[in-house]
Amino acid sequence: MEISARKKKILAAVVEEYIRTAEPVGSKSIAQTAGLGCSPATIRNELAELVNMGYLEQPHTSAGRVPTPMGYRMYVNELMEQQKLSLEETEEINRRLNQKLQQLDDTISDVSRLASQLTDYPALALTAQSSVTAKRFDLIYVDANTFIIVLMLSSNSVKSKLVHLPLSVDQNMVQRLASLFNAGFTGLTADQITPLLIHSTERAADDTMGLTSVVAAFLIETLTEANTPTAFISGENRLLNQPEFKDPEKAHKLMSYLSGGGYILPSGQEESMVSAGEVRVLIGPENVAEELKDSSVIIASYDAGDNTRGLIGVVGPTRMDYSAVAAKLSFLAAGLSKRLGGGEAPPEGMHNKLIIKGDDPNEHGG
Amino acid sequence: MEISARKKKILAAVVEEYIRTAEPVGSKSIAQTAGLGCSPATIRNELAELVNMGYLEQPHTSAGRVPTPMGYRMYVNELMEQQKLSLEETEEINRRLNQKLQQLDDTISDVSRLASQLTDYPALALTAQSSVTAKRFDLIYVDANTFIIVLMLSSNSVKSKLVHLPLSVDQNMVQRLASLFNAGFTGLTADQITPLLIHSTERAADDTMGLTSVVAAFLIETLTEANTPTAFISGENRLLNQPEFKDPEKAHKLMSYLSGGGYILPSGQEESMVSAGEVRVLIGPENVAEELKDSSVIIASYDAGDNTRGLIGVVGPTRMDYSAVAAKLSFLAAGLSKRLGGGEAPPEGMHNKLIIKGDDPNEHGG
DNA sequence: GTTGGCACTCTTTCCTTACGAGTGCTAATA
DNA sequence: TATTAGCACTCGTAAGGAAAGAGTGCCAAC
Numbered sequence: 001m002e003i004s005a006r007k008k009k010i011l012a013a014v015v016e017e018y019i020r021t022a023e024p025v026g027s028k029s030i031a032q033t034a035g036l037g038c039s040p041a042t043i044r045n046e047l048a049e050l051v052n053m054g055y056l057e058q059p060h061t062s063a064g065r066v067p068t069p070m071g072y073r074m075y076v077n078e079l080m081e082q083q084k085l086s087l088e089e090t091e092e093i094n095r096r097l098n099q100k101l102q103q104l105d106d107t108i109s110d111v112s113r114l115a116s117q118l119t120d121y122p123a124l125a126l127t128a129q130s131s132v133t134a135k136r137f138d139l140i141y142v143d144a145n146t147f148i149i150v151l152m153l154s155s156n157s158v159k160s161k162l163v164h165l166p167l168s169v170d171q172n173m174v175q176r177l178a179s180l181f182n183a184g185f186t187g188l189t190a191d192q193i194t195p196l197l198i199h200s201t202e203r204a205a206d207d208t209m210g211l212t213s214v215v216a217a218f219l220i221e222t223l224t225e226a227n228t229p230t231a232f233i234s235g236e237n238r239l240l241n242q243p244e245f246k247d248p249e250k251a252h253k254l255m256s257y258l259s260g261g262g263y264i265l266p267s268g269q270e271e272s273m274v275s276a277g278e279v280r281v282l283i284g285p286e287n288v289a290e291e292l293k294d295s296s297v298i299i300a301s302y303d304a305g306d307n308t309r310g311l312i313g314v315v316g317p318t319r320m321d322y323s324a325v326a327a328k329l330s331f332l333a334a335g336l337s338k339r340l341g342g343g344e345a346p347p348e349g350m351h352n353k354l355i356i357k358g359d360d361p362n363e364h365g366g
Numbered sequence: 367m368e369i370s371a372r373k374k375k376i377l378a379a380v381v382e383e384y385i386r387t388a389e390p391v392g393s394k395s396i397a398q399t400a401g402l403g404c405s406p407a408t409i410r411n412e413l414a415e416l417v418n419m420g421y422l423e424q425p426h427t428s429a430g431r432v433p434t435p436m437g438y439r440m441y442v443n444e445l446m447e448q449q450k451l452s453l454e455e456t457e458e459i460n461r462r463l464n465q466k467l468q469q470l471d472d473t474i475s476d477v478s479r480l481a482s483q484l485t486d487y488p489a490l491a492l493t494a495q496s497s498v499t500a501k502r503f504d505l506i507y508v509d510a511n512t513f514i515i516v517l518m519l520s521s522n523s524v525k526s527k528l529v530h531l532p533l534s535v536d537q538n539m540v541q542r543l544a545s546l547f548n549a550g551f552t553g554l555t556a557d558q559i560t561p562l563l564i565h566s567t568e569r570a571a572d573d574t575m576g577l578t579s580v581v582a583a584f585l586i587e588t589l590t591e592a593n594t595p596t597a598f599i600s601g602e603n604r605l606l607n608q609p610e611f612k613d614p615e616k617a618h619k620l621m622s623y624l625s626g627g628g629y630i631l632p633s634g635q636e637e638s639m640v641s642a643g644e645v646r647v648l649i650g651p652e653n654v655a656e657e658l659k660d661s662s663v664i665i666a667s668y669d670a671g672d673n674t675r676g677l678i679g680v681v682g683p684t685r686m687d688y689s690a691v692a693a694k695l696s697f698l699a700a701g702l703s704k705r706l707g708g709g710e711a712p713p714e715g716m717h718n719k720l721i722i723k724g725d726d727p728n729e730h731g732g
Numbered sequence: 733g734t735t736g737g738c739a740c741t742c743t744t745t746c747c748t749t750a751c752g753a754g755t756g757c758t759a760a761t762a
Numbered sequence: 763t764a765t766t767a768g769c770a771c772t773c774g775t776a777a778g779g780a781a782a783g784a785g786t787g788c789c790a791a792c
Contacts, residue, residue, distance in 0.1 A: 024785090026784070026785055026786085027785075027786080028784090028785080038733095038734070038735085039734070039735050039736080040735090040736095040785095041734070041735050041736070041737095042733080042734055042735070044785090044786070044787075045733090045734085045787095047786095048786090048787080058785095058786085059743095060741085060742060060743070061740090061741050061742060061743095061785085061786065061787090062740085062741045062742045062743070062783095062784065062785050062786055063742080063743080063784080063785070063786085064784085064785065064786090136508065138506050138514070138516075140504050140516060142502065142518070148504070148516060148518065148524050150504075150506060150514060150516050150526055152508070152514065152528065156528055157528065158514050158526040158527060158528045159526070160516055160524040160525070160526040161524060162518065162522055162523065162524045234625070235625070236602065236603055237602055237603070237617075237618060237621035237622050237625055238622075240614045240617060240618035240621070241618070245614065246614050248606045248611070248612050248614060248617065251603075251606060251614065252603060252606035252607070255603035255606070256603050256604075259600070259601070259603055390754090392753070392754055392755085393754075393755080394753090394754080404764095404765070404766085405765070405766055405767080406754095406766090407765070407766050407767070407768095408764080408765055408766070410754090410755070410756075411756095411764090411765085413755095414755090414756080424754095424755085425774090426772085426773060426774065427754085427755065427756090427771090427772050427773060427774095428752090428753065428754050428755055428771085428772050428773045428774075429753080429754070429755085429773080429774080430753085430754065430755090
């Protein structure tokens with residue numbers, strides 16, 4: 001059965017009213033606000049059908065209607081209007097991005113904080129999983145017992161570490177080692193750096209002091225860290241703003257799930273699930289994690305340069321302001337991409353052309 | 367009026383029972399548990415006097431007794447038994463410290479997370495405010511448009527940054543600049559680096575491309591960052607475990623205060639308030655921040671090396687397990703000091719000799 | 733297809749009552 | 763003088779019940 005235009009209007013009205021008030025929506029208030037010239041009784045008939053179709057439900061017989069996940073899904077896919085951010089909002093976001101943005105590592109936490117502040121929901125930011133390799137080694141001789149490892153990565157970031165040794169370092173050896181590493185270890189991923197390779201380098205450098213393994217260990221650690229996507233969550237406490245979490249039990253469960261680095265997306269699929277410039281919405285039971293079955297997640301991806309993508313997302317009750325949050329995240333992601341990504345800058349006003357993708361492709365007419 | 371030995375015993379029993387159950391404590395339960403051979407009626411008389419003296423209060427006429435902040439203070443200063451950590455606990459802490467500890471920057475968040483997990487309260491970690499200066503500069507020429515700044519600080523950490531320039535870099539210039547910076551900028555604090563100094567260096571290096579100011583900017587930024595104490599708070603959500611925060615309003619207020627980097631100690635006095643090896647307890651109204659007047663804070667300081675100290679602290683309701691938390695924090699701080707500080711390692715079993723200092727020196731007999 | 737009317741349902745709120753934990757006081761006791 | 767038993771009293775909390783109110787479903791009329 002196809003859903004009529006009026007039903008759509010009514011459904012949208014219910015969803016929006018419910019998002020606003022968190023109270024079941026009655027026929028009367030719809031008749032007043034939705035602006036379609038008909039009486040509460042008519043609305044009631046339509047509502048009853050929407051319940052039958054699975055878009056709405058009643059908490060109990062004499063209550064108003066509440067959207068089901070399916071109702072939200074319909075709303076997000078077809079009914080929701082793209083929300084435009086006000087000039088002040090876009091300026092605010094840009095200002096804060098410019099203020100903070102130097103290196104992704106430092107900002108991943110700032111980004112999640114910003115997203116949380118903007119939306120008033122808990123927010124998370126994920127760095128992209130990429131395959132970073134070493135591009136260049138420098139070893140700086142400081143004194144007889146000390147040298148500095150400087151490691152430039154394919155992602156064009158630089159990592160460094162001060163190494164103290166109990167033994168005296170030979171300055172020639174340090175230089176020899178740097179050349180050997182530049183020759184043999186650049187372009188390798190962490191798991192291509194085998195003990196065998198290290199060992200043969202050690203011999204080639206005539207290294208009896210274990211310098212080679214120190215440098216190699218730092219390299220492996222750095223690469224592993226750079227390739228491990230890290231998540232940062234902030235603003236968990238904002239859940240408490242939402243009436244659905246007035247029960248501390250419930251709030252605590254979700255908050256500790258989030259704080260504990262609880263994964264939002266099926267691991268390994270993070271970036272692949274959201275393509276660039278698009279915002280994905282996971283509603284209630286569409287989430288994989290048991291703890292999120294009553295909540296919704298909105299995720300945008302950003303281009304972190306180097307052909308990798310990261311994610312920013314927001315978690316809230318299913319009764320979430322999808323439109324506003326999607327718009328904000330989309331703009332934020334675009335701003336991040338512009339600043340981090342090497343690639344083409346998103347066009348001005350890009351946040352208006354926001355593409356929202358549902359979870360289940362069957363459900364939205366393509 | 368001096369407080370009798372029996373009153374002390376009774377007060378301690380009330381505090382401990384209340385900490386355990388979060389329910390007002392009646393005379394009967396004390397008579398049973400406290401093991402002083404007297405009847406509830408006797409206890410009642412004593413309790414009434416303890417109320418008069420200000421150590422206890424009654425929520426209402428027919429309820430049991432609850433400690434006042436003054437009662438907690440007395441308990442912390444004089445009555446509380448030093449809690450020893452079990453072998454498993456100390457081993458667990460040591461294990462996790464060893465696992466994580468490489469550089470303070472990376473671990474400040476880990477430390478606060480660890481403290482929070484151990485105590486099941488929100489925890490914060492503060493880096494020490496110190497006066498870090500530059501110790502050594504290296505500039506690595508990468509290609510015509512790129513070089514790397516490597517900056518070694520007096521704290522013996524190393525910071526580095528990749529710099530891209532629109533103009534071609536002259537390799538000689540890069541080296542000249544490094545020498546000039548090593549000669550003129552080491553040992554200076556951020557505010558000693560004046561535009562004048564930068565300008566004269568620029569001329570001395572014959573730098574027409576603005577390299578000098580790029581390096582100087584990085585230096586200033588790094589020093590400023592290193593000297594700014596950063597706080598990290600985690601586990602805010604654990605507040606929800608406590609029955610006193612079953613009201614989401616209340617919980618949210620405190621949590622957002624904490625998340626917002628709310629300051630626990632009067633700013634500027636952070637380290638000076640807690641001396642090494644000692645644990646400080648701030649009970650309820652002893653706190654300066656309005657938001658903390660109903661809560662208690664337990665703080666330990668650790669030696670971060672380089673004559674600087676940092677803090678780890680825990681926030682909870684006044685009904686807090688002072689003894690256990692103090693023991694854990696103390697051990698944690700000692701462990702951190704041992705690993706970070708240059709100084710003498712704390713003696714084995716140091717957590718047994720824990721010194722607890724109250725807020726107000728007048729209140730505990732010296 | 734739409735609407736007004738009306739009986740019905742079910743939650744929420746408020747009030748009252750009963751209960752019980754714990755006290756304070758008094759008088760007896762060691 | 764300190765302790766104890768006994769008892770009336772207080773006050774918060776839980777339980778029960780009635781009234782209110784919001785919203786529905788359905789029917790008959792338009």
